[in-house]
Each structure stands twice: as C-alpha cells, then as structure tokens.
Amino acid sequence: MEKPAILGGVPVRKTPISYGRQYIDEEDIQAVVETLRGDYLTGGPEITALEKKLCEITKAKYAVVVANGTAALHLAALAAGFGEGDEVIVSSITFAASSNCVLYCGAKPVFADIKPDTYNIDPESVKKLITPRTKGIVAVDFTGQAVEHDALWKICKEHNLIFIEDAAHAIGTKYKGQPVGSIADMTCFSFHPVKTVTGGEGGAITTNDEQLYHKLMRLRTHGITRNQSEMVHPTDARWYNEQVELGYNYRMTDFQAALLLSQLKKLDMFSARRKEIVEKYNAVFADMPEIFVQKEIPESDTTRHLYILRLNPDKLTCDRRQFFDALYAENICCQVHYLPVYWHSYYEKLGYEKGLCPNAEKYYEEVMSIPLYYSLTDKDVEDVIHAVKKLVEYYRK
Numbered sequence: 001m002e003k004p005a006i007l008g009g010v011p012v013r014k015t016p017i018s019y020g021r022q023y024i025d026e027e028d029i030q031a032v033v034e035t036l037r038g039d040y041l042t043g044g045p046e047i048t049a050l051e052k053k054l055c056e057i058t059k060a061k062y063a064v065v066v067a068n069g070t071a072a073l074h075l076a077a078l079a080a081g082f083g084e085g086d087e088v089i090v091s092s093i094t095f096a097a098s099s100n101c102v103l104y105c106g107a108k109p110v111f112a113d114i115k116p117d118t119y120n121i122d123p124e125s126v127k128k129l130i131t132p133r134t135k136g137i138v139a140v141d142f143t144g145q146a147v148e149h150d151a152l153w154k155i156c157k158e159h160n161l162i163f164i165e166d167a168a169h170a171i172g173t174k175y176k177g178q179p180v181g182s183i184a185d186m187t188c189f190s191f192h193p194v195k196t197v198t199g200g201e202g203g204a205i206t207t208n209d210e211q212l213y214h215k216l217m218r219l220r221t222h223g224i225t226r227n228q229s230e231m232v233h234p235t236d237a238r239w240y241n242e243q244v245e246l247g248y249n250y251r252m253t254d255f256q257a258a259l260l261l262s263q264l265k266k267l268d269m270f271s272a273r274r275k276e277i278v279e280k281y282n283a284v285f286a287d288m289p290e291i292f293v294q295k296e297i298p299e300s301d302t303t304r305h306l307y308i309l310r311l312n313p314d315k316l317t318c319d320r321r322q323f324f325d326a327l328y329a330e331n332i333c334c335q336v337h338y339l340p341v342y343w344h345s346y347y348e349k350l351g352y353e354k355g356l357c358p359n360a361e362k363y364y365e366e367v368m369s370i371p372l373y374y375s376l377t378d379k380d381v382e383d384v385i386h387a388v389k390k391l392v393e394y395y396r397k
Contacts, residue, residue, distance in 0.1 A: 002390045006329035012387040013331035020194030020306075020335075023270070023374045024259075031262040035255045046257035051204075053264055054189075057171075058181025060206035062213035065257065066220055069168045069190025071250040072203035073101035073138070076186040079205075079215045080136050080162040082107040087133040091121045091140040091166070092340045092360040098140055098166045099341050107135070111342050113357035117295035119143065119308065122359070123151035130155070136162035141170035141180060143308060143337075144196075146300040149175050149183050164188065168203075171196050172271040172303035181206040186216075191260055194373070196270050196303055199260035202252050223247030270374045271303040277372055277381055278304050284385050290315040290392045292366075306337055307372040309388065310363070318395040324368050326395075330387040334368040 003009030035046055047065060054063040066072050082088055086107040090099040092114060099109035113125040121139045137156060139147045147165065156163045165180065167173070168190035173180045181187045186209075191202035205216055218225050223245035228234040231242045285291045292310040296302055311320055318326070327334050340360045342352035354361065371384055 001393055004326045004329065004391055004394050005331075006326045011330045012390065013383050016331045016333050017371050017376075017380055017383065018333045019369055019371050021373045021375060022193040022198045023266075025266075027265075028259055028262045031258040032255045035258040038254075040254050042251055042253045044254040046254040046261065047252060050252075050257040050261050050264075053261055054181070054204055054206060057264065057267065058179045058187070058206050060182040060187070061208045062210070063204055063206045064213065064216040064220060065202065065204045065252045066250040067203065067252055068201045069188060069192065069203040070097040070101070071248070072188035072190070072205045073097055073164070073166060074104050074248070075216050075219045075250060076164045076188050076205050077101040077105045077107075077136075077138075078219055079186065079212050080164060082135055082162075085133060086135040087131060088136045088138060089126050089129050089134060090138040090341070091142065092342065092357040093119060093142060093338055093363060094140040094166065094341060095168070095338060096341050096344060097168075098138055102138065108133075109341075110134070111340070111352070111356050111360075113359045114142075114363060116359045116363070117292075118145060118297060119294060119363060120145060120147050121152075123148055123155060125357070126152065126155055130159055130161075134159060134161060136164060138164045138166055139184075140166040140168070141173060142306075143294065143302075144169040144173050144305040145294075145296055145302045146170065146173050146175040146180055148297065148299075150299075153183075162186075168192075168195070169305035170303065172267050174301040176299050177301070182208065185209065186212060191263075194305075196274065196305060196374075197260060197263035197267055199252065199256040199263070202256050202260055218245060219247040220250045221247060222249060273374045273376075274304050274372060275302075277376060278307060280381050281307055281370075281385065284389070285309070288389075288392060290396060291388075304372060306369045308337070308367050309334070309370050310367045313366060315397055316392070316395045317397055318391075320366055320368065323391060323395065326391050327368070327370075327387055330390070332370065332384055332387045334370050336364070336367060337369050338364075340364055 005011040051063040082105040084106040092111040102109040165184035165187040191199040
C-alpha cells in the first residue's frame with residue numbers, strides 16, 4: 001500500500017495540477033490584438049457579433065452581454081421586478097451571487113434544498129417554500145447539469161413566478177435536446193477563466209421575451225435609451241439620449257467580446273473533452289464504495305464545469321478536510337463548491353440559521369472538486385485517478 005505524501009510518502013506528481021484553468025491559443029490572442037488595433041474598445045461591433053453568436057448557440061431570441069456573471073444575475077433580478085417585500089427561492093449550493101442578486105433588489109432569498117444525488121435544486125423543496133410573497137425562482141445548473149426544467153416550469157406557471165436560470169456553469173448543456181439559454185424566462189451565463197469558455201471576465205443574459213430584452217439593454221447602460229418609443233420627452237435630435245430609469249454601467253469591452261467569440265468557436269471541442277474526462281473519472285470512481293458519483297438526469301446532455309468528488313464517510317477513516325489536504329500533498333489541487341450560501345457570516349447577520357437545508361449541509365461536509373478542464377492531458381487525468389485511489393486505499397475502513 002502506498003503511503004500518502006502528507007504522511008511522508010512520495011507524491012503522485014512532482015508539480016501541482018490546478019482544479020480549473022483557461023485554455024488560450026494563438027487564435028484567441030490574435031482576435032484580441034486585432035480588436036485593440038481597431039476603432040472600438042467598447043460598445044462596438046464585437047459586442048453585437050457576440051450577442052448574435054450567443055443566440056445561435058442557445059437558440060434564444062435575444063442576448064445581452066455584460067461585464068460578468070454577477071452583473072447578469074443582478075440585471076435579470078431587476079428586470080424581473082424583484083423588490084421590497086418579495087421572496088425569491090434560490091439554490092442553497094451555489095456561489096453567493098445567485099442569491100446576492102436578490103438582496104441587491106431589496107427582496108428576500110429563500111433557500112431550497114438540493115437533491116442528494118444530483119446536487120441540483122429539488123423541485124419538491126421549492127414547492128414547500130412558496131408563499132403569497134414568492135415572486136420568482138433562481139435555479140442553478142450546478143456543475144453544468146441542467147435543472148429539472150419541466151418540474152420547475154410547472155411550479156412557476158401554477159404560481160405565476162419568474163424563472164431565472166443561473167447557467168454560469170452550463171454553456172453548451174442541453175435539456176431534452178434544447179440548449180440551456182432558451183428555456184427559462186431569463187438565463188444568466190458567466191465567462192470567468194475557470195468556466196468552459198472565457199472572456200477574462202464577462203457574462204450574458206438570454207431571453208425570448210422582447211420586453212425583458214429592451215429592459216435589460218437599458219439597465220446595462222445606466223437606464224439610458226436612444227429609442228424614442230421609450231423616452232418621456234422624445235426627439236429626433238441625433239445627439240439626444242434620455243435616462244428613463246436607474247441602471248448600471250455593466251458593459252463588456254470589445255476586446256473581451258473578441259476573446260469570447262474566438263473561444264466560442266471551440267465550444268464543441270471544449271465540451272467533448274470535458275465529457276471524455278468525466279467518463280474516465282466515472283468509470284473508476286463508480287466502482288468504489290468509498291466515493292459517491294454525481295447522478296445525471298437523462299434529460300441533461302451536460303457540458304460539465306465541475307467534477308465533484310464526494311466521500312462516503314461510512315467507508316473511510318478520514319474526514320473531508322484530511323482527504324482534501326492529502327490530495328494537495330499529492331500535488332492534486334482541489335476546491336470546495338460550495339458552502340451553503342446561508343452559512344456565510346453575512347447571511348448569519350441577516351438572520352439565516354443552520355439547519356435550513358439538510359441535504360445541502362450534508363453535501364458540503366463530504367465534497368471537493370477535482371481537476372476538470374480542456375487542457376488536462378491523459379497523463380494528468382491518470383495522475384488524479386491514481387492519487388484518489390491511493391488515498392482511498394490508505395484511508396479505507
């Protein structure tokens with residue numbers, strides 16, 4: 001039996017491997033350079049081209065690109081009309097931005113539990129949380145797997161709720177063959193460097209609703225419009241624009257858009273490689289009783305952003321922290337996604353307490369994310385698998 005490096009054994013790797021990483025090639029670099037040499041650095045043709053490309057990929061009628069994924073969520077929540085006195089049901093296992101966007105609007109996040117096998121929001125938990133104040137749902141495609149759209153749409157229609165899909169993890173994913181981005185009332189994407197495609201930073205909202213689209217476009221740029229039909233004091237003066245509501249400066253630059261356009265050309269390639277790595281991991285870990293493999297619903301054709309390694313505490317002598325630190329000692333860098341949002345100290349100050357979502361809390365105690373990205377070599381994947389097997393064998397009860 002191999003001795004873990006943390007206890008004095010030899011590490012599986014000599015150099016660290018990160019849990020996530022962008023892939024930038026010469027085509028991406030040249031796309032940015034050409035834009036920097038052009039006439040527009042912001043508000044130019046690359047933005048329009050990117051929005052058109054996102055509509056092609058997602059099959060949505062409209063796309064609005066913004067500075068980052070959090071900006072996308074904020075604008076979606078504003079466009080939905082969330083405000084003081086409203087409640088919005090959100091996923092409990094997600095990055096804090098998914099619920100912070102509700103707070104930004106003055107509304108109250110209400111946390112739904114997750115399913116213990118898929119780790120996505122549980123529609124049955126959502127049903128139990130609905131009150132006369134409930135105005136919408138922000139459901140996260142966690143790890144890239146699509147949420148249960150049919151069940152969530154049924155709830156939304158029964159209670160007249162706005163459905164915002166947080167697809168920060170899910171560019172390229174399909175639900176029953178339909179691309180994520182064209183299903184919910186509004187879908188929000190993130191293009192942070194660890195995501196499948198990146199603009200450095202960047203985000204987008206897609207929708208099929210023309211009214212929501214025009215509102216999102218205004219909110220992105222200070223609430224200012226040049227459209228006479230939206231003005232209180234219309235004029236055909238070429239120089240005139242008018243602020244008709246309170247908006248934000250959430251614009252994306254053209255050079256970020258150029259990078260993202262170049263990245264999107266490789267989306268199918270990125271997606272295929274991620275699926276290949278997930279299959280390699282699953283093939284090994286599914287046969288290990290010490291590890292739980294995330295279940296995928298048959299409706300979701302998933303481009304996976306994260307691979308979650310979940311430990312079975314009944315089969316191991318170590319806890320998650322020990323296993324996490326031991327993997328790091330093997331030079332396999334990992335991360336935890338995520339702390340239940342309401343466990344953050346800021347949410348504690350707002351009055352949220354532990355115990356709200358038992359499945360989410362148990363999940364948090366047992367998981368870590370292991371490396372998953374396009375440029376992982378087969379040798380890298382083998383090293384990750386070797387390190388996990390090594391530690392499982394050592395800590396097995």
